[in-house]
Each structure stands twice: as C-alpha cells, then as structure tokens.
Amino acid sequence: MELLKQLCQIHAPSGNEVQLTQFLLNYIEQNKANWRVTPQVLAGEDFQDCIILVFGQPRTAIFAHIDSIGFTVRYGRQLVRIGGPDTETGYQLVGQDSQGPIACTLQVSEEDGSLQYEFEREIDRGTELVFACNFRETQDTVQSCYLDNRLGVYNALRVAETLENGAIVFSCWEEHKGGSVAYLARYLYDNYRVKQALISDITWVTDGVHPGQGVVISMRDSLIPRRSFVNKIISLAQQSHVSFQLEVEGAGGSDGKDLQQSDIPWDWCFVGAPEDNVHSPDEIVHKDDIDSMVALYQVLMREL
Missing domain, CATH: 2.40.30.40 (Peptidase M42, domain 2)
Structure with missing residues (x-):
C-alpha cells in the first residue's frame, strides 16, 4: 500500500493537478521498462496536465481521474x-x-x-x-482522504504492469464538472480508433453494495451506459470468477459522462471498489475489493 499512500498525500485539487502529473510521469519513467509492454507516453501542453499511455494495439481505454475535491x-x-x-x-x-x-x-x-x-x-x-492526509492501514482496510480517486489511479498503474494492448488515461477536473475527457477521448478515437472504456473510479457503499464483497460493476448512476456493453462486462466477470457486485443508482457521475455526451460512439462502464465516508478525510475501502478491482481489470483489458 506504499504507492497508494504516496498518491493520497499529493496536493492535486481540480484545476491544479500538476504535482500529481509530475509524480506519475516520474513513476512511469522509472518503472515502464519492467512492465510487460513499454508504453508510448503522451503528455505536455497539448494534453494540459493529463497523461495518455498507449500499449501495443489498444482496443479499450482505462480512464482514471487524478484530481481531488x-x-x-x-x-x-x-x-x-x-x-x-x-x-x-x-x-x-x-x-x-x-x-x-x-x-x-x-x-x-x-x-x-x-x-x-x-x-x-x-x-x-x-x-x-x-x-490533511492521515493514511491508516489495518489487516482488512485502508483509510485516508482521497482514496477517490487515488485508488483508481493506483489500479491503473497496477494494471499497466501486465497490459499488452490498451490505453490508460489520467484525466483532470472530474470532481468539478469535468472538461478534459472530451479532447482525450477525441485523440484516442482519431489516432487509434479506440471507442470503449472502463472508468477506474471509486463508488459508494450503499444498502445494496457492501465492503469486502468485491469490485462494483455499475449498471447505471445518473447516466445509463449502453446495456449490451455492460452485459458483456458482466459476462466476462462471471467467467473470471473474480468477486464482484452489481450497482444500480440514480445519482452520481464520472468520466463516463463526457464519453456518453460526446459525438463519438463510445461504450463505457464504471468498474470500481466501493468506499464508505465518501468525500471526507476518512474514506475507507476493504483490501479485498482493491484486489478484485485489479484482477477484474486485468481480465477485462485482455478480453474486451
């Protein structure tokens, strides 16, 4: 959990993500040679404070926002x-x-x-x-501010270790109405024809979603993704034998909003661990749900 602890301590509120951007670029540079496939790293002024990693011949993109409240x-x-x-x-x-x-x-x-x-x-x-970050770890849980969405970023970095074909997008501004995903999605579609996405973000513990019972596949929140794509993800999850839960909500949103509202035919689905004490200094996530999140993403990025 040391990497997750480092991520949670970095100052990166919406609109001023530059410190986390630099941390990620340094981390990628130091570790990419040990990954199964060395990615192309796209960053700089044309991407503002966002980063795109391209592995092999991408078919699916992971979107993980790096900003915080x-x-x-x-x-x-x-x-x-x-x-x-x-x-x-x-x-x-x-x-x-x-x-x-x-x-x-x-x-x-x-x-x-x-x-x-x-x-x-x-x-x-x-x-x-x-x-202020007070990172706490027990045998079963991690607790800290900004697990939303440093845990989504952590998941993407873990998946990067074994990813052969795919893209990973580190986006900005998600917590404050979004704004970067539109041009990042356009770049991926225009240059690689990628048009399906997994949203690596953190959802809520509710009366139907419980800690320790697996990563959550969201069938809908305030938006409704295309059902045939969601069904494909559920089917792959069932075949994988990775623990997962299904979520149905009427509120909340993610980077999927900008994908669905774009003029590109993106399919997307939110897949993430559930947390309690949302948007507080005491967000808490069960470690089993972190493990199942990484495991399911590895399957989905290989099979989609």
Whole structure:
C-alpha cells in the first residue's frame, strides 16, 4: 500500500493537478521498462496536465481521474468548495501560499452553512486547501482522504504492469464538472480508433453494495451506459470468477459522462471498489475489493 499512500498525500485539487502529473510521469519513467509492454507516453501542453499511455494495439481505454475535491480561499477567511467535499467543523486542511506552508482548520457556520478557515494569518486568495492526509492501514482496510480517486489511479498503474494492448488515461477536473475527457477521448478515437472504456473510479457503499464483497460493476448512476456493453462486462466477470457486485443508482457521475455526451460512439462502464465516508478525510475501502478491482481489470483489458 506504499504507492497508494504516496498518491493520497499529493496536493492535486481540480484545476491544479500538476504535482500529481509530475509524480506519475516520474513513476512511469522509472518503472515502464519492467512492465510487460513499454508504453508510448503522451503528455505536455497539448494534453494540459493529463497523461495518455498507449500499449501495443489498444482496443479499450482505462480512464482514471487524478484530481481531488478541496476548497479555494476566497476573500478574508471565506472558502469555496472544489467539487463536493464533506464539510464538518474541525477538519484539518493543508496547502501553501506565497507566505509558506498552511495547516488550518475548517469552520462551518451553524447559521447558514458557509465555510471559513481558522488560521494564524490571512491566506492568499485563490490558494487551494485540501484535507490533511492521515493514511491508516489495518489487516482488512485502508483509510485516508482521497482514496477517490487515488485508488483508481493506483489500479491503473497496477494494471499497466501486465497490459499488452490498451490505453490508460489520467484525466483532470472530474470532481468539478469535468472538461478534459472530451479532447482525450477525441485523440484516442482519431489516432487509434479506440471507442470503449472502463472508468477506474471509486463508488459508494450503499444498502445494496457492501465492503469486502468485491469490485462494483455499475449498471447505471445518473447516466445509463449502453446495456449490451455492460452485459458483456458482466459476462466476462462471471467467467473470471473474480468477486464482484452489481450497482444500480440514480445519482452520481464520472468520466463516463463526457464519453456518453460526446459525438463519438463510445461504450463505457464504471468498474470500481466501493468506499464508505465518501468525500471526507476518512474514506475507507476493504483490501479485498482493491484486489478484485485489479484482477477484474486485468481480465477485462485482455478480453474486451
């Protein structure tokens, strides 16, 4: 879990993912020679802070967003949400501005729910603050802020080790309305004719989805993927004997939204481990679900 711990500690709220982008580029450069196939690495200004890895002759792409939720400092001591973070007075927030490192406390107004920070000085406006990372591991679970979606990134890196044909996309802005997947998807379609995708992201523990019972295949959330593609994934999962669960929800979204709403005939399906304490500093995931997520992705990327 050391790699996952490192990922969770990196400052990368939506719109300022550059530190995680650089970490990933360094990690890929140091490890790609040991992978079964050495990928082509696509990054730079044409991709903003996103990365595409192309292995062999790709048929399917994994999309894993690298950004997190957080807060932006407004005026005075006001905070504005980045995405949909859980908010509770006393949460520890960290960041850095022109005056140095920041470790402050979130304050939620009992009157109107407005957000402020408590700190010894005023923080530069526009500074992003994120949850302080307290990574905890037991025999059965890992717990930390930003398992959504550093665990999806971790899964993609693990799958990269044995991937022969496929693409891995590290996208930005997903937590705050998206925006990068459209041009990344267009690039993959125009250059490689790839038009099917797995969304490597983290879903919720609910009354129908339970920790420790396997990776989740989402049949729908606020969007509805094409049923024939989802059925193919379910069939492959059944044949693989990897533990999995089926999810049916009416809310939530992912990078799949931009794929479905594009002018390219993308098929997509959300496949990810379930977590509890969503969007809080205490997100928790069962290790068995992490293992089944990696195992099922290895099967799907080989067979799709």
